Amino acid sequence: MNTRTIILIGMLALLASSCIPSLFPLYTEEDLVTDDRIVGTWASGEMGTWVIERLDYRPTSDFFSSDWSDAEKKNTYKLIVIETDGGDTLETEFVVHMLVLDGQHYLNYYPVDYELDHDFLSWHMVEANNFSKVKITEDSISLGFFDPSYLEDLIDENRIKISHIRHDNGILITARTKELQKFVIKYGDEEDAILEPDVLKRI
Amino acid sequence: MKIRTILFILGLTGIVVSCIPSLYPLYRAKDLLIDNKLEGLYETGENEYWKIRRLDPDFEKLSGDWNQYNSGYTYKLSVREDDKLEEFALHLLELGDDLYLDFFPVNYDIRHGFLDMHLVPAHIFAKAELTEQALILHFFDMEWLEELIEANRIKISYVELKERYLLTAKTEELQKFITKFANDSTTFIEADTLMRQDLSAGIKDLSLMFNIN
Numbered sequence: 058m059n060t061r062t063i064i065l066i067g068m069l070a071l072l073a074s075s076c077i078p079s080l081f082p083l084y085t086e087e088d089l090v091t092d093d094r095i096v097g098t099w100a101s102g103e104m105g106t107w108v109i110e111r112l113d114y115r116p117t118s119d120f121f122s123s124d125w126s127d128a129e130k131k132n133t134y135k136l137i138v139i140e141t142d143g144g145d146t147l148e149t150e151f152v153v154h155m156l157v158l159d160g161q162h163y164l165n166y167y168p169v170d171y172e173l174d175h176d177f178l179s180w181h182m183v184e185a186n187n188f189s190k191v192k193i194t195e196d197s198i199s200l201g202f203f204d205p206s207y208l209e210d211l212i213d214e215n216r217i218k219i220s221h222i223r224h225d226n227g228i229l230i231t232a233r234t235k236e237l238q239k240f241v242i243k244y245g246d247e248e249d250a251i252l253e254p255d256v257l258k259r260i
Numbered sequence: 261m262k263i264r265t266i267l268f269i270l271g272l273t274g275i276v277v278s279c280i281p282s283l284y285p286l287y288r289a290k291d292l293l294i295d296n297k298l299e300g301l302y303e304t305g306e307n308e309y310w311k312i313r314r315l316d317p318d319f320e321k322l323s324g325d326w327n328q329y330n331s332g333y334t335y336k337l338s339v340r341e342d343d344k345l346e347e348f349a350l351h352l353l354e355l356g357d358d359l360y361l362d363f364f365p366v367n368y369d370i371r372h373g374f375l376d377m378h379l380v381p382a383h384i385f386a387k388a389e390l391t392e393q394a395l396i397l398h399f400f401d402m403e404w405l406e407e408l409i410e411a412n413r414i415k416i417s418y419v420e421l422k423e424r425y426l427l428t429a430k431t432e433e434l435q436k437f438i439t440k441f442a443n444d445s446t447t448f449i450e451a452d453t454l455m456r457q458d459l460s461a462g463i464k465d466l467s468l469m470f471n472i473n
Contacts, residue, residue, distance in 0.1 A: 184421055
């Protein structure tokens with residue numbers, strides 16, 4: 058294995074582990090807001106290209122496949138994340154909701170339309186929500202994901218009681234939305250709880 | 261919303277699986293068994309194979325996420341689908357009078373990084389029969405579970421995902437649930453029979469097919 062391969066694997070592992078997946082969403086209907094400055098095409102080195110559309114802007118457009126028929130159309134965004142791997146272009150779609158908790162804006166992400174190239178593996182994989190703080194300007198989006206190692210330390214030191222399960226790749230939060238919101242509100246302003254923001258630039 | 265029953269077809273021979281994922285394993289350490297008949301190579305479709313072998317920490321050095329499977333009661337299942345290979349920890353256990361297999365992915369690879377952040381691994385399991393020539397798998401039927409839940413006939417812990425249910429019950433609750441319905445003919449989809457291959461009969465070289473130890 059050459060150095061470049063090791064570095065690439067390391068980067069992917071870092072990205073994959075840089076989040077705290079949750080069985081339940083961060084939002085309730087009453088928390089949802091919109092800010093259409095987020096609509097557009099955005100570039101970020103490690104995170105590829107993001108294309109964001111407001112779902113209820115063009116409800117009859119072919120842009121929305123049938124897999125989106127179940128998605129809540131009000132206050133909902135559609136995110137397409139385009140990445141490259143080994144010369145292949147990979148696209149996956151997510152439903153995104155914007156919400157406000159304690160005066161802070163967050164995004165909640167959930168995969169909608171995806172395929173894995175190994176059928177038996179796909180049966181073992183369960184979709185989860187992810188969430189980040191978000192700050193939007195005309196030309197950029199700043200995303201602050203919670204640091205999973207910070208949560209692990211809190212749990213290991215018995216400083217927090219949030220429902221969760223550990224798996225090979227980290228922690229899955231199993232707390233219901235209200236319990237999850239309490240955690241996010243409590244630690245959302247802790248500097249160490251949030252990873253260095255990923256900044257996406259408008260293309 | 262009625263949850264859609266999803267049938268996934270694995271391979272061209274038509275191994276149809278409609279399985280129920282679980283956050284927790286079906287087994288406790290004391291439930292585990294070893295049966296050498298489980299080991300072998302199984303052809304599951306055109307250019308699709310399962311290879312099962314026992315992990316024996318006394319005779320090999322385990323690496324990566326396999327380190328935690330050092331009890332001597334773990335089998336390594338390598339599933340090749342065309343040119344894609346994935347590995348699963350496989351555990352054989354007995355509940356009541358029946359054998360079961362618990363499957364869990366290890367060292368898996370999801371190429372899309374942001375998608376990888378949104379997928380977590382879960383256990384699936386099947387009732388199993390082992391003969392000298394075959395491994396017969398009875399996967400649990402998602403439609404059966406859906407009907408039980410809608411009829412309010414069970415109280416097992418679960419959450420509703422977009423297209424299926426995820427069991428969130430811990431192992432003890434899970435085992436009670438499974439054994440209660442183990443002999444109900446509606447519990448399982450049609451059995452999948454995997455024939456063990458005769459390695460002296462011209463099967464392609466294993467190291468070429470699996471590119472693994």
